[in-house]
Amino acid sequence: MNTISAAATPCFAPLPALRPCISAPLFPNSSSLPSRSVDFAPLRLSSGPNRLSSFQVQASSSEESPNLEVGELFSDLKAKWDALENKPTVLLYGGGAVVAVWLSSVIIGAINSVPLLPSILELVGIGYSGWFVYRYLLFESSRKELATDIDSLKKTISSAIE
Numbered sequence: 001m002n003t004i005s006a007a008a009t010p011c012f013a014p015l016p017a018l019r020p021c022i023s024a025p026l027f028p029n030s031s032s033l034p035s036r037s038v039d040f041a042p043l044r045l046s047s048g049p050n051r052l053s054s055f056q057v058q059a060s061s062s063e064e065s066p067n068l069e070v071g072e073l074f075s076d077l078k079a080k081w082d083a084l085e086n087k088p089t090v091l092l093y094g095g096g097a098v099v100a101v102w103l104s105s106v107i108i109g110a111i112n113s114v115p116l117l118p119s120i121l122e123l124v125g126i127g128y129s130g131w132f133v134y135r136y137l138l139f140e141s142s143r144k145e146l147a148t149d150i151d152s153l154k155k156t157i158s159s160a161i162e
Helices: 069-081 087-113 117-137 142-162
Strands: 003-005 022-023 037-039 045-048 051-055 058-060
Touching: 087 117, 117 142
Parallel strands: none
Antiparallel strands: 037 058, 045 051
16 A cells, blocks of 8 residues: 655655645644754655655754743833823724725735736836836936935925924
8 A cells, every 4th residue: 555644744746646645743742842953753755665765854943043032022012012102093003004904905906806907017017117227227317316306305204203
């Protein structure tokens, strides 16, 4: 009897013969795993009586990554939340951002369902990008003009905030 067993969900069987694929969870029992290094059992693929392939997977963490505890993260967030003066406004802006992302996703999905429209919009985007490069980035004088426009926009925004 030919079987295929794997430690991960994706299974690859030879194309001519279709065989059942049996999947096991990627991490067997998280409480029994060591904290720094993980050794998985060998992956065995058997598609014939004399064919056996195996390899081992080892994952380890780097010492360079910052060690941030969950409790410390929540205490920092709580401190920042307590420091806010106008909490309803923050919640309103956050909710508005979520609604805006959802609405834009719905609109983009509707546009994608119209035949030829996504391709036309892609061509318009490529054309506009080409024009922008030609107009603002290709020549030194136009790059300086773009830099002054950006600086004036920064000053306008910073003066409106103050």
